[in-house]
Amino acid sequence: MMALLLRSRREPFHQRALGVLALLAALLALSLAWSASSGTFGLSPLTLISDQADALSVQVWWQLRLPRLLLGAAVGAMLAGSGAAMQGLFRNPLADPTLLGLASGAGLFVALWIVLFQGAGHGAGPVSLYGQFIAGFLGALSVCAVVFxxxxxxxxxxxxxxxxxxxxxxxxxxxxxxGGILAFIASDEQLRQLSLWGMGTLTHSLWRTTLVALVLIPLALIGLLRSARELDLLQLGETTAHGAGLDAPRLKRRVVVATSLGVGLCVALTGVIGFLGLLVPHCLRLWLGPGHRLLLPASMLGGAILLVVADTLARTLAAPAEIPVGLLTSLLGGPYFLYLLMRRSRTC
Amino acid sequence: MLTLHGAALTTPPTLAPLDGSVRPGELLAIVGPNGAGKSTLLSLLSGFRACQAGAIRLDGRDLAQWPVYALASRRAMVAQQEPPGFDWRVEELIALGSDPDPALVTQLLDQMDLLDLSDRSILTLSGGERQRVLIARGVCQLLSRRSHAATDGGLLLLDEPTSALDIGQQQRLMRQLRHWAHQHAMAIVCVLHDLNLASLYADRVWLIDNGARAAHGTPAQVLTPERLTSVYGAELQILSNATGTAPLFALVP
Incomplete structure (x- = not known):
């Protein structure tokens, strides 16, 4: 284990990448197992396999816990992966979907959708779900276009x-x-829906929402992973990178669309969960170096681990109440961001 | 290798139509005052910017017709330095854009006087050291992506490669560029500010002034005191021209 952690950046790339990713995947499996078995209705994988649990708790586990676990992992991977990709695109370690306003832009569009367009009584229907998602995507995309x-x-x-x-x-x-104006003009029912969704929480995960995420998020992740080599080249500056074979406009389009799609979807499903995209890639870059071929997949795994762990804590720390996980990650990420700023101002 | 056929830019920054060629094994210096259009011309030669009239051909094929990726095995570009974002190690940075043989990387590190720095983060390097790393990366790209069928070493474009170098490093770099040009039949085009470096090391010189080429030819033909005084608006004295070598200049105080 220690040997793995201390591997130097001089080792042959594939060997090292395999070691690092296997380690992170193992940690993800561990955190999923821990999360699965903790709290009310927690069932450890062993209990599940050995068929010792009673039918009700097994059913609750399947219907509520499992989709929540998977959604947490997917959203965590997406947020951290898009953070790493945006930092590469802007050539700046401080770029992050929350800081640049992507998440809140997506949030505003989702709130607009809920308050202005969503008909009464559709609260839980598929129109509502996909409408929220499309609104989130458009919100993230337009903010991304402006900022870029x-x-x-x-x-x-x-x-x-x-x-x-x-x-x-x-x-x-x-x-x-x-958002404030929308909350002001919203009806009571919409207001409840807004506040349930807005704090950044995985509480409302059901298979219906999780399945959408499990189909679309991997697509966005693959889009980002395929850009890894090109993101490396972009670090040379655009003119030099073009000389080294980079089609920069195509790369930008791909990364912007993939992050907007992913972040928009995450915000539509879980509200704003902040700072994951800043925290995870930054820590991993210190360990692994800036090469995106390793940093991107490692950030995705790291983000999944962090969100699964944070969500488990959010569920259990104040049980039976739940802390919105978005508050937890912001509590962790905010101070870290300040620390980063202080350190940069000292070195610059 | 590279030929220009009335290549021009018609919207600002404009560039008057240019004819000419860059040949394997030669070192071509582009000189001229600030804002004359040297970097713009270099980005045209690299295909980063498309010309709006005329054409530039590489191996007989219009630059605009080359896929970006294929172009990268024939020409490399080292633009002026941008502030580095992340802490690449020197070795990692040199390998960006190609999948080089480790022996080639070591050789380039040695040639650029960087062997001791190979494991350092580029954030900790001085401007001059970083400049040498970026040049080594360009050469590495050309040499390791060169196809077996190629009879020459490709085209290396450098924008002010000596801007951050001390006088000793300038000499070593210019000698090294000549060495690469001859050894690999590489065509090297560099934008230079130092007229003496152009005079000492370039095979040919293009003097750019106000978006047009004011003169071209060997250093001795192009770099005459009268012409330089009128182009740069500087008072110059010639230090040596008698031995048949290229002219050297100093400012009149």
């Missing part, structure tokens, strides 16, 4: 970083105000 347009106009350099973060701040503020 700004970044392009500014070129590289520290001014651009500042602009990006400020743009994210502005979008977050706008989305917050928009």
């Amino acid at each position: 347009g700004l970044a392009q106009r500014q070129g590289g350099g520290s001014a651009a970083v500042m602009t990006l973060l400020l743009a994210g701040l502005a979008i977050n503020t706008l989305a917050g105000a928009g």
Whole structure:
């Protein structure tokens, strides 16, 4: 185990990648098993296999716990993976779907959908679910387009970083105000729906929602994984990268669409779960180096682990009540972001 | 290898139609005042920017017709430095854009005087050291992606490769460029600010002024004091021209 952790970046790439990813996959399996067996209606995999549990708890486990586990892993992988990809795209370790306003933009669009377009009585129907998802995707996509347009106009350099973060701040503020207005004009039923969804929680996962995530999120993840080599090249700067064989516009389109799709879907399903996309890739980059061929899949596994663990804590710490997991990750990520900023201002 | 047929840009930054060629094994220097269009011309030669009139052909095929990926095995570009984002190790950075033989990487590290730094993060390097790493990466791309059928070493485009180097490193780099040009029949085009370096090391010089080529030929033909004074608006004195070698210049204080 220690030998694995201490592997140097000079080892042959495939050997090292295999070791790292196998270790992370094992950790993910462990955290899933732990999460499965903890809390009310927890059943350890062993109990399940040996058929010792009573029928009711098995049924509850299958209907409620399993989809929640899988959704948590998928959303965690998506948020951390898109964080890593956006950081590569902006060539900046501070890019993150929450900080840049992607998540809150998606959130605003979902809230718009719930309050303005969703007919009464459709609360749980498929129209509502897919409508929310499409709204989330469009919200994330439009924010991504705005932010990326700004970044392009500014070129590289520290001014651009500042602009990006400020743009994210502005979008977050706008989305917050928009959300407030929507909450003000919403009916009681819509208000309840909004607040249930808005805090960032995996509580409402059912197979119906989880299946959508389990189909679409892997598509977005594959889109990102296929961009790994090109993201590496982009780090040379656009002119040099073009000289090294990179079709930058195609890469940007692919990453922007995949992250918007993934983040929009995550926000539509679980609300805003912040900072995962900043925290996970940053820690892994310290360990593994900046190469995206390893960083992207490792971030996806790491994000899945972190969200499954955080969700289990959110479920059990204040049992029988639940803390929204989004609050937990923000409690973890906010201070870390401040620490990053302080460290950067010292080195720059 | 590379031929220009009235290649031009008609919208700003404009570039007057250019004819000419770049041949395997030669070192071509592009010189000219700030804002003359040197970097723009280099990005045209690399295919990053498409020309709006005329054509540029590589191996007889229009640059615009080359797939970006295939082009990368024939020409490499080293643009002016951008601030590095992440902490690549020197060896990792050199391998970006190709799948190089470790022996080639070691050889390039040695040639660029970087062997001691191979394991360092580029964030900890000085500007000059980083510049040498980026140049080594470009050469690495050309040499390791070269097809077996190729009879020459491809086209290396460098934008101000000596801008961050001390005088000793400038000499070593220019000698090394000539060595690569001859050894691999590589065509090297570099934008240079230092006229003396162009004079000492380039086979041919293009003098760009105000979006047009003011002169081209050997350093001795192009770099005359009268022309340089009018193009740069600088008062110059010639230090040596008598021995038949290229002219060297100094500013008149």
